[in-house]
Amino acid sequence: xxxxxxxxxxxxxxxxxxxxxxxxxxxxxxxxxxxxxxxxxxxxxxxxxxxxxxxxxxxxxxxxxxxxxxxxxxxxxxxxxxxxxxxxxxxxxxxxxxxxxxxxxxxxxxxxxxxxxxxxxxxxxxxxxxxxxxxxxxxxxxxxxxxxxxxxxxxxxxxxxxxxxxxxxxxxxxxxxxxxxxxxxxxxxxxxxxxxxxxxxxxxxxxxxxxxxxxxxxxxxxxxxxxxxxxxxxxxxxxxxxxxxxxxxxx
Amino acid sequence: xxxxxxxxxxxxxxxxxxxxxxxxxxxxxxxxxxxxxxxxxxxxxxxxxxxxxxxxxxxxxxxxxxxxxxxxxxxxxxxxxxxxxxxxxxxxxxxxxxxxxxxxxxxxxxxxxxxxxxxxxxxxxxxxxxxxxxxxxxxxxxxxxxxxxxxxxxxxxxxxxxxxxxxxxxxxxxxxxxxxxxxxxxxxxxxxxxxxxxxxxxxxxxxxxxxxxxxxxxxxxxxxxxxxxxxxxxxxxxxxxxxxxxxxxxxxxxxxxxxxxxxxxxxxxxxxxxxxxxxxxxxxx
Numbered sequence: 001x002x003x004x005x006x007x008x009x010x011x012x013x014x015x016x017x018x019x020x021x022x023x024x025x026x027x028x029x030x031x032x033x034x035x036x037x038x039x040x041x042x043x044x045x046x047x048x049x050x051x052x053x054x055x056x057x058x059x060x061x062x063x064x065x066x067x068x069x070x071x072x073x074x075x076x077x078x079x080x081x082x083x084x085x086x087x088x089x090x091x092x093x094x095x096x097x098x099x100x101x102x103x104x105x106x107x108x109x110x111x112x113x114x115x116x117x118x119x120x121x122x123x124x125x126x127x128x129x130x131x132x133x134x135x136x137x138x139x140x141x142x143x144x145x146x147x148x149x150x151x152x153x154x155x156x157x158x159x160x161x162x163x164x165x166x167x168x169x170x171x172x173x174x175x176x177x178x179x180x181x182x183x184x185x186x187x188x189x190x191x192x193x194x195x196x197x198x199x200x201x202x203x204x205x206x207x208x209x210x211x212x213x214x215x216x217x218x219x220x221x222x223x224x225x226x227x228x229x230x231x232x233x234x235x236x237x238x239x240x241x242x243x244x245x246x247x248x249x250x251x
Numbered sequence: 252x253x254x255x256x257x258x259x260x261x262x263x264x265x266x267x268x269x270x271x272x273x274x275x276x277x278x279x280x281x282x283x284x285x286x287x288x289x290x291x292x293x294x295x296x297x298x299x300x301x302x303x304x305x306x307x308x309x310x311x312x313x314x315x316x317x318x319x320x321x322x323x324x325x326x327x328x329x330x331x332x333x334x335x336x337x338x339x340x341x342x343x344x345x346x347x348x349x350x351x352x353x354x355x356x357x358x359x360x361x362x363x364x365x366x367x368x369x370x371x372x373x374x375x376x377x378x379x380x381x382x383x384x385x386x387x388x389x390x391x392x393x394x395x396x397x398x399x400x401x402x403x404x405x406x407x408x409x410x411x412x413x414x415x416x417x418x419x420x421x422x423x424x425x426x427x428x429x430x431x432x433x434x435x436x437x438x439x440x441x442x443x444x445x446x447x448x449x450x451x452x453x454x455x456x457x458x459x460x461x462x463x464x465x466x467x468x469x470x471x472x473x474x475x476x477x478x479x480x481x482x483x484x485x486x487x488x489x490x491x492x493x494x495x496x497x498x499x500x501x502x503x504x505x506x507x508x509x510x511x512x513x514x515x516x517x518x519x520x521x522x523x524x525x526x527x528x529x530x531x532x533x534x535x536x
Contacts, residue, residue: 053424058343085426095417098440108425111435157421164425 004029004168004198005050009064012045012222014057019045023064023224025217032190032199034213034230036206038245041219043202047170050200051087052080068168085112088166092173094153096145096160101137104145104156108164123163131159132189151182158189169193171201175208187212206246210234218242275514278507285501291508297471297482299505300491306505308512310471314388314481315513318463319456321392321477322399326452329396330403331445337404338411339433350405357401365465368394373466386468386480395462399452406451410444411437447527454520458513460485484513 005027012020020042027033027050035043048054049066052073065072073083096104105124114120124141128134133155137148145156154174161169171190175183190199190212203209209216210230217227218239226233226242237243283291286306294307333353337346373390377383383390414437422436438445460483468480469490482490488506496502 051424053420056420056423081426081428084424089420089424091417091420091424093417095415095421097418097421097436107422107435111425111427111431160421160425 002029003027004068006067007064008067010046010049010066011063012042012049012054013059013061013063015059019222020049021222025224025227027198027200028215029198030194030196031214032194032201032212034209034216035200035202035219036204036209036216036245037219039204042222043219044172046217046219047089047172047200047202050168050170051084051089053084053089055080085164086166087168087170088161088164089170089172090154090157090161090174093177094150094157096148096153096156098144098146100142101145101148101156102141104160105163108160112164127159127163128156130162130193131155132185132192133159149182151178151185154178154182154186155189158186162193166197168198168200171199173202173204176204183208206234218245220245272514275507275511278504279511282501282504282508285504286508295473297487299502300494304501306508307473308484308509310473311482311484311487311509312512313473313475314463314467314471315457315483315485317388317475317477317481318392318395318459318467318483319453321389322395322456322459323449323453325393325396326399326403326456327449330400330448330452331407333400333404334407334411334445335433335438338408339429339437346408350408353401354405355401356398359398361398361459361461362465364394364398365391365462368462368466380478383478384468384480386466386470387478388467388481389477391462391466392477394466395456395459398459398462399455402455403448403452406448407441407445410441410448413444414440443527443530447524450520450524450527454517454524457520458485458517460489464489484509488513 003026005025007023007025007027010020010023011018023046035046037043045054049062050068050073054060054062062074066074068083068087071078097107099107102124105127106120109120109123125134125138128137133152136152137156140147145153148156154177158169158174175186178186187208190201193199194214201209201213213230215228216230216233218225218233218241220241226237226239228238233242234246237246291306291308293309294305295309296305296307297310298305337349341349368391369386372394373383373385373387376390376393377385380389418436418440419432422432427436463483464486467483467486469482469486470480471482471487472479474481488509491502491506496506
C-alpha cells in the first residue's frame with residue numbers, strides 16, 4: 001500500500017503542555033486508518049494536525065514534519081486553505097450550517113467562487129448520493145439542515161466534506177453523538193468510501209475500529225504505542241498496554 | 252416579607268407603565284376629539300403653536316425618519332464591522348479590553364452629544380458643504396449614529412460570539428478563509444441577533460431627544476433634505492414642554508398625541524426585536 005501521509009517525529013504542544021511525543025506513522029492511501037486510545041491520549045490532536053485545524057488553537061506549536069504526498073504541510077509557503085480543501089474533516093458533533101440542506105453542500109463550491117447553477121446542482125446531488133442520504137433528502141433540499149435527525153445531519157456533514165472533492169477524509173469520533181442504527185449506516189458508508197478516499201477515523205469504540213479499519217494506531221499519553229494492521233492488533237497485540245486497553249482493562 | 256417587597260416593587264413598575272400608557276391614551280383620545288385622525292395623518296403642516304393651526308404629524312415624522320436614517324447609515328456599517336472584528340479577528344485579550352471602551356460611548360450624556368453636533372460637527376461639515384444650514388438633520392444624525400455604534404457592535408458581537416465553534420471549524424475544514432467564515436458562516440448564523448441589534452438601534456434613534464433638540468433646528472418641515480433645519484417628534488415634545496403651554500389646551504394635548512404616535516412606533520420596533528431574539532435563542536439551545 002502507498003502511504004498518503006508520512007508523519008515523522010511529530011511533537012505537539014499547547015502552550016507548555018506537550019500533547020504528542022515523537023509520533024511516527026505512515027498512513028496508507030485509500031484505506032481506513034483507525035486511531036484509538038483513552039480520553040486525553042492525543043488522538044484528536046493527532047488527526048487535527050493532519051489538516052492543520054489545530055492552527056486555530058491559541059498556543060499551538062508543532063515540531064517534526066507531516067508529509068502529505070511528499071510535501072510537508074507545515075512548511076512555509078504551504079497554503080493552509082489548499083491543505084484543508086484536499087484533506088476534509090468531519091467532526092464529533094454534527095455541525096451543519098443553519099442554512100438549507102442544499103446550501104450546506106453548495107457552500108464549499110460557493111466559497112471557491114463557483115457560480116454555475118448546473119454544476120452546483122450536480123455536485124450537490126452526487127455528494128448526497130455518495131454520503132447515502134440522497135434518497136432521504138432529495139424532496140426537501142430547500143429545508144433547513146437543522147430539521148434533520150442527528151444521524152442524517154452527520155451524513156450531511158460527510159456529503160458537505162465530499163462536495164469539495166477532497167482526497168482525504170478525517171473523521172473525529174463521527175458516530176459518538178448518534179444512535180447505533182445511524183452509526184451502522186455511517187460505518188457502511190465509510191467502507192464504500194475507502195475505494196476512492198484515504199480515511200482516518202478517530203474512535204473510542206474499539207469494535208468500530210475492528211469492524212471498519214484496515215490499520216489501527218493506539219495512542220496513550222501522547223505517544224503512539226502501537227501501529228499495526230487491525231486484524232493483528234486485535235488478535236495479537238505486540239505491546240502489553242495495547243492488550244490491556246483492547247481487552248478493556250482500562251480506558 | 253422579602254418576597255412581598257420584591258413582588259410590590261415588580262408590581263410598581265408594571266403600574267407605572269400602565270399609568271403612563273393610560274395618561275397617554277386619555278389625552279390622545281381628547282386630542283382626537285378636537286382634531287380628526289385623518290388631518291393628523293395627512294396634513295403636511297405642523298403649526299399648533301401658531302395662530303393658523305395645523306396638526307399634520309408628517310413633518311415631525313419625516314424629521315425623525317431622516318435623522319434616524321442618517322444615524323443608521325453611520326452606525327450600521329461601523330457597528331457591524333467592529334462586531335465582526337471583535338468577534339472573529341481580535342484576540343481574547345483585545346476583545347475583553349476593547350468592548351468596555353466601546354461601551355463607554357453609550358455612557359456619554361446625550362446633551363453632550365447634542366452640543367458636540369452643534370458646535371463641532373456642524374462647523375466641520377460646513378467646510379465641506381458650504382450650503383449646510385447651522386441647524387440641520389445631517390449633523391445630529393451622524394452624531395446619533397456614533398452614539399448608537401456601541402449598541403449595534405456590542406449586541407451583534409454577543410450574537411456572533413454565541414455561534415458555536417463547531418460551525419467555524421466546519422467552515423475552516425472546507426477550506427474557507429477567515430473572512431469567508433466570518434461573513435458566510437458566523438454572520439448568517441447570528442442573523443437574528445444581529446437584526447435585533449439593528450432594530451434596537453433604530454428604536455434608540457427614533458426615541459433620541461436631546462441631540463436633535465439641540466442641533467436639528469426645531470422647525471417642522473416636510474422634507475428629506477438633510478441640509479436644512481428639521482424637527483423630530485421627540486424634539487417637538489421638548490420644545491412645547493419647555494414653553495408656557497397651559498394644561499388642558501389643544502397645544503398641551505399635542506404633546507400626548509405626538510408621544511403616543513412615537514410610543515406606537517418604538518413599541519412595534521421592540522416587539523420585532525424581541526421576537527427576532529427569541530427565534531435566535533431557539534436555534535442553539
